[in-house]
Amino acid sequence: MVAELPSETGGADAHTGSPAARLTVLSGPSGVGKGSVVAEIRRHHPSVWLSVSVTTRKPRPGETDGVEYHFVSEEEFARMVANSEFLEHAEFAGNHYGTPRRPVEHRLAAGLPALLEIELQGARQVREAMPEAHFVFLAPPSWEELERRLVGRGTEDEDTIRRRLEAGLLEVAAEKEFDIVVVNDRVEQAAKQLVALL
Numbered sequence: 001m002v003a004e005l006p007s008e009t010g011g012a013d014a015h016t017g018s019p020a021a022r023l024t025v026l027s028g029p030s031g032v033g034k035g036s037v038v039a040e041i042r043r044h045h046p047s048v049w050l051s052v053s054v055t056t057r058k059p060r061p062g063e064t065d066g067v068e069y070h071f072v073s074e075e076e077f078a079r080m081v082a083n084s085e086f087l088e089h090a091e092f093a094g095n096h097y098g099t100p101r102r103p104v105e106h107r108l109a110a111g112l113p114a115l116l117e118i119e120l121q122g123a124r125q126v127r128e129a130m131p132e133a134h135f136v137f138l139a140p141p142s143w144e145e146l147e148r149r150l151v152g153r154g155t156e157d158e159d160t161i162r163r164r165l166e167a168g169l170l171e172v173a174a175e176k177e178f179d180i181v182v183v184n185d186r187v188e189q190a191a192k193q194l195v196a197l198l
């Protein structure tokens with residue numbers, strides 16, 4: 001699998017100079033393996049700074065508050081939205097997710113790289129706010145493979161899987177909105193490509 005080169009208008013050179021140029025946004029359909037790629041990066045490149053999102057979803061077995069996510073109630077999430085505490089936020093498959101604004105802004109103001117792993121609606125909001133950021137789309141090797149991974153994960157019930165697949169159809173179609181496409185054929189390889197881009 002090959003990372004496509006950035007287009008001329010959205011290419012790397014056009015991004016340099018602004019603090020937001022150090023921001024990389026990783027998006028892609030649910031089930032494509034964004035989480036596995038990010039876990040791989042955490043394991044082998046602990047110096048890579050990853051934003052910890054806030055969510056109203058319940059923790060899955062093995063997830064720790066403050067590590068994979070900050071888990072909050074709907075009321076707390078709504079309060080954070082009202083206080084403009086999010087850089088972006090979205091509803092996905094019945095739960096809310098958001099990127100806390102301050103930690104990301106601090107990193108970028110210090111000239112340091114930052115990585116966000118978010119779904120498509122959120123990526124679009126970040127592009128509105130920070131068009132100089134780099135937008136990376138993690139694509140599945142095929143639609144059949146995406147379906148297999150979502151079902152095989154075994155962490156969601158049938159209704160949730162259906163909703164995530166529906167969202168996935170729209171998300172796969174959005175690939176062309178991104179600067180770079182990385183195909184997640186092998187997690188280690190995809191992680192390596194992403195780190196090289198940071």
Ligand code: 5GP
Pocket residue numbers: 028029030034053054057088089090092097098099117118119120121122123
């Ligand atoms: P999951 O529930 O499987 O952890 O995440 C569901 C989806 O929400 C994934 O596509 C994930 O990338 C996305 N997501 C995680 N954190 C955020 C966030 O802060 N903002 C947005 N917009 N999406 C997020």
